[in-house]
Amino acid sequence: MATTEMGPTTKTLERHRPPSMREWLAPSLPGDRLLAWIGPLIITVFAAFLRFDRLSIPNAVVFDETYYAKDALALLKYGYEHNTVKDADVLLIEQGAKAADSRIWAEGASFVAHPPAGKWVIAIGEWIFGATPFGWRFMAALFGSLSVLIMCRVARRMTGSTLLGCAAGLLLAVDGLHLVTSRTAILDIFVMFWILAGFACLVADRDRSRRVLADKLQGDDENGFGPFVFHGWRILAGLCLGMACATKWTGVFYLAAFGIMVLLWDMGARRAARLRHPYTGALLLDAVPAFVSLVVVSAVTYVASWSGWIFHSGGWGRGTVSGNVLLRPFEAMPDLWRYHKAVWNFHTTLHAKHPYQSWPWDWPVLGRPVAFFYTEPTQGCGATKCSREILGIGTPAIWWAALAALLMLVYLWLHQRDWRAGAILLGYVTGWLPWFYYAIDKRTMFLFYATPMLPFMVLAIVLCLGLLIGPARDTGSRRVLGTAVAGAYLLVVLANFLYLYPVLTAKFIPWEVWRDHMWLDSWI
Structure with missing residues (x-):
């Protein structure tokens, strides 16, 4: 060991110094902050090129676009899903959007198997670019590209390596199923995006909350439970997971699983901080706020996605709409519950x-x-x-x-x-x-x-x-x-x-x- 008369060198002391509470709970990420954004952005541009190149080809309705492109267009016009003509010809949809409504709209509201959020997102592309293949596929390509950026960043945070983060983004960018669902107006790419975004928020919250916990524990902990820590990222995660549920009900599985996961993380953080009562502390101080941030926020987000159906008359199963706008959400809940029971029956009997x-x-x-x-x-x-x-x-x-x-x-x-x-x-x-x-x-x-x-x-x-x-x-x-x-x-x-x-x-x-x-x- 290299020493001086005064003892070990500074470098040697740094190598053998025990980690601080902050370093122990939340190790630092690599310091290449500029490269940590440049690399992922380059990968994202590459992914976007793959997804937007020839996006309007084929000039035809592809697979389940025959449902979602039309439902999205109906949301723009009515605020709820409305029946359209059975013909899946793209030109019929395009002309119907620009000319007489009778060319595309049939009679009556449409019963749908999935909540509206994903179709509202598709509708944004149709609102900007029209009811064309490029228009109804635009948002899928955009969300698919952005998911690559999120993947780069969350992988970097989890591995501590910008290089591995970029490798993760590249792998997602060149997966065939990810590419196809990013170039088609169906719902699954949006479900994946919101789940990945919610997961990324929770991983970011894990790092931040452990740093805050470490800083607060610099003083004495009298009760052995530890301090209260505010988890701001979890509110955003709740919004993302709510959007996943509001796109397809399968998002509920992730909401439940991630809710259990973050509680275990909180227990692990308090245990790693050597608190006397880590599990009780997590249950008392973290469990209820986590439930509100994830479950309650997700539930509010989910119901809000039905706002077009709630506030307008004519939707499938929607009863009389009150003249008082403030009363409409309350009077709509029984109808919405019956609608969900019908959708559940559809999914469980689809053979x-x-x-x-x-x-x-x-x-x-x-x-x-x-x-x-x-x-x-x-x-x-x-x-x-x-x-x-x-x-x-x-x-x-x-x-x-x-x-x-x-x-x-x-x-x-x-x-x-x-x-x-x-x-x-x-x-x-x-x-x-x-x-x-x-x-x-x-x-x-x-x-x-x-x-x-x-x-x-x-x-x-x-x-x-x-x-x-x-x-x-x-x-x-x-x-x-x-x-x-x-x-x-x-x-x-x-x-x-x-x-x-x-x-x-x-x-x-x-x-x-x-x-x-x-x-x-x-x-x-």
Whole structure:
């Protein structure tokens, strides 16, 4: 040990000094703040290019756009979903929006299977750009691009590495299912966005609240419970999770799971601070505020998403609308409850056969993707028979690698109590396991229902890449080899994505080339 006459050097003292309470509870993030934004923004621009390029192609209604594009247009006109003509021709919708209402609107309100929030978001694009393919897909592409930015930032916060944060964003940007759902006016990309945004808020709150707790514990703690800590980020998380629930009811699973997770985090923080009564302190000081911030805020957000139906007459199941605007929310609640019972009955009795339906155990291995769009034009590819397809499938190099990464995280959580592994595993199983219950009843379901699981698959992979590379202080050959292997994996993912790109975006390709892309017969 290098010493002077006065004792150990300052550098040696810093290396052996025990961490402060603040460092112990909330380690600092890397100091490259400028690069921490430049890198993610570059990845986000790349993701946006992939999503907005040729966004109006195909010039046709793709898969369930036949419901959501029309519902969004009805929300703009009426404030609630209204029946439209059955014909799915894009030109009919476009002309109907610009000309006589009789060209598109049928009689009566429309019964819908999902809450309005996601369709309101789609409607923003139609309001700006009109009822065209670009208009109704615009917000999906925007939200898909922004989710990549959020992924970069939350992965950086969880790994302490800007490089790994950018790697996470890149993986999400080049996943096939994420790309397809970002280029289609369906609801699942919005559910994923709000869940990821809510999760990011909770992770940010974890860091901030532990720093505040450490600062407040500089003095004596007389009661052993610890101080009260205000969790401002959780209010924003409640808003995001409320929007997820108001897009699809599956958001409720994440609301419940994340509510339990943050309470466990609070208990862990007070225990790490060596308080005498950490669990009682968390229950007394954190549980009720967490319930209000997450559950109550989410509930208010959810009900607010129905405001068009609540305040206007004519919606499906909406009774007499009071002349007093202030009374309308109260008189609407019984009707809204009956509406929800009807929607619940629809979902629990939906057993219609569909050629592209799949079961939850198929999803991790990409057993049965969904053909959103397929035609066989006679020209356009330089061959006698061509194919154009939008195949809703994940990038296999991501999905299959995620299975191994998730198993590794099970080990990290059980043997090392790594909070990151536990949070990622919780996010994954929350989006997956509930569907097994519905599979027992043979409910119709599809691979794109797994879209909310995607961010947690990517986080699992990136966390394992970080373990492979090793800590920054390790300058040996292991780190060089680990970095090379991680880089090679990212190149494999990019190559896999580029290979699939033509069948993700309706490119004209020879039929034989299309057939070569169908690795499994179940992909057809």
